[in-house]
Amino acid sequence: MTSLNETHDPALSSWVESANSADTDFPIQNLPFGVFRRAGTTEAFRGGVAIGDQILDLAAVRTARAIRSTAAANALRAASGASLNALMAMGPDAWSALRLALSRALRAGSPAQVKLGGALVAQREAEMARPASVGDFTDFYTSIHHATAVGRLFRPDNPLLPNYKWVPIAYHGRASSIGTSGQRFARPKGQILPAGANTPVYEACKRLDYELELGAFVGIGNALGTSVPMDKAERHLFGLVLLNDWSARDIQAWEYQPLGPFLAKSFATTISPWIVTMEALQPYRAAWTRPDGDPQPLPHLDSPDNRAQGAIDIALEVWIESERMRGEHSGPSLLSRSNFRDSYWTWAQMLAHHTSNGCNLATGDLFGSGTQSGPRPEEGGALLELSKGGKEPVTLANGETRSFVEDGDTITFRAACMAPGRARIGFGACAGTVMPAL
């Protein structure tokens, strides 16, 4: 893994004033990548980097010739198009070179400020696009707390299956319906077996849920027939986003045997638009351990580096804003908090496992972490858990209750890495709104 370098220095400040605020998600130590254009225009989408409440327009940085190092300039060219795939394909040395150059250019006192003053676009004036073209989307299941809680609802006597502690369980997801924060979609219809019935009906989902996940974008792929070993796995990952794996629980319950979830999840998946690079997350790496008595992973899923710092301390939050809350201007209501540090499996293990049969990953592939629930019941990363399968509705700040997501609800995920003496590394928002079924 990359070690700390000058870009991580918590003392750095930027000539973009809003980046120096203690509560910004995007200080100069973060520098996440996205794809944007000015909202309401037909401008070309291009790469940008979030800095405070602004976006540094990477196409404009190129035009301004504000970056001198050849490695960084090559990466900048790759990052200034309508998707980040070209940058992602270049690998970690190129990503680091560009990060370093942008960090230097955005620092307080940088001579580049003169050239780059015109390269800023306010985030509130921007329209964000999907940051990369996604080939295959794989959704993991890395929270043992989620797996146990959900398993208990379906199989009270046998909540956690015997493979869970050995296999980073995953399934292939649907790539075409991945959208970006702000996505609005119609409540899905589907086949549902009403309680006590023998015959299913085709109707609007009644148990619509979110799933709080992180997503990881694959940067460099591997050839078919090769496996990526643990000690190289993270070099293949470009960075992380928030990911909402919207789920229709009633459709899922009827369809999922024996081949797993399909239409229950393929109608929409929402990601946050800013990819926080693995390098930016480096100060928040943490030891990865197994609870006492649990088996250690098989050798191909184990490494000293993974044990030392395979985990990442990322605080996660889920908020809901209902139609009524919007009318009352009461603001959204917190649904839960959890932390990615509690994941049972690490990104390196997910990637090593995924390629352990020779499967080829490609630039732009997306991994979902699976729902990130914490050990306590109130840390459930889905309403299914918080409401005990719908039996104990959750009370919101304004007195409304929810068993599942209702029409008009906006679900927003937020996440940040925070620690005393370190720069806050935030993810921005991942928001999606459910509209009535068509």
Added chain:
Amino acid sequence: MTSLNETHDPALSSWVESANSADTDFPIQNLPFGVFRRAGTTEAFRGGVAIGDQILDLAAVRTARAIRSTAAANALRAASGASLNALMAMGPDAWSALRLALSRALRAGSPAQVKLGGALVAQREAEMARPASVGDFTDFYTSIHHATAVGRLFRPDNPLLPNYKWVPIAYHGRASSIGTSGQRFARPKGQILPAGANTPVYEACKRLDYELELGAFVGIGNALGTSVPMDKAERHLFGLVLLNDWSARDIQAWEYQPLGPFLAKSFATTISPWIVTMEALQPYRAAWTRPDGDPQPLPHLDSPDNRAQGAIDIALEVWIESERMRGEHSGPSLLSRSNFRDSYWTWAQMLAHHTSNGCNLATGDLFGSGTQSGPRPEEGGALLELSKGGKEPVTLANGETRSFVEDGDTITFRAACMAPGRARIGFGACAGTVMPAL
């Protein structure tokens, strides 16, 4: 659905002599599309149409200006690049116009023969590429005979799950590892739980299997949030290929609960290189019925046209050639025959179901039909069925036996539509060879 037209006339013959042989897969009534170049060269891959033992080079047809109708010429331009996606995106009217123009140009006595004599490349001298860039790959499970036989191995008391007769069961598959006939791949490794053990091992698969499937390429997609109704569903499909959904049964058994198959199938999927268009298959449409006593499909999966001609009569074969057979020059040995007519669900039902929750399909998406097993035990579309889960090895023509696929084995699928008084519509070969694990 398209009705019969002059391109289906069994009396048509071609000035390409080999297309007039009674046993060719590619008579002038077929005209399947693929992507090729001359083997051993660095020529650009381009679209072609199989005719007898030749390929009509569509880029050369363009250069020769042998096609006059505007609609056909536009489709020809789209078909002459390195993937067929552009043609597939144009829709059935364009596909039909091009088919008609090619049929007329290739007919015995066509004045186009003079211009097109130089546009032929022998199939034996060609290297075939994946015919389209695949976005999402969805694998269905449409053979009730396969579902019952496999279910019996895993759940003797409850072989067929209650949702089977209502839901065209499917899961998302891996798109990146789809290869074309001739694919050679290393036996996958993976986590396997040895019989009687509590701790899994990571080792080479011991129960490697094929699955005999058809694949369907989506031509025109649909927007996110929309559903394609049954009576429009087939207009979205461009055509069919053979598909081998290679499966590692021991990896599958350990990993598949609760989210379905993952690494057991993501190491390789092989398709045949020639896409037989839905229009070419039109003479072999057949009534689709349910056995007495089975429920009829829900209204959104039902239509008069689907009942009248939703099925397709396609005879399927599986052949094996072992290392020893190659040494003995004894030729391959037949493993099984079955027919796609026995599928419990039709393509229209698969597509309508897939979009019934608003999921968006895109040009180049690939559907697998699921293993096509017939009603009789010897019609099993996978070794798992033929060998009763490995307990009763199959005896091959040269006396060798097989419970599962061994290193060096080449598995070849062949398929054809055949009926008295109608032209044979064949699929060519879908062959893949298993190499030793790395």
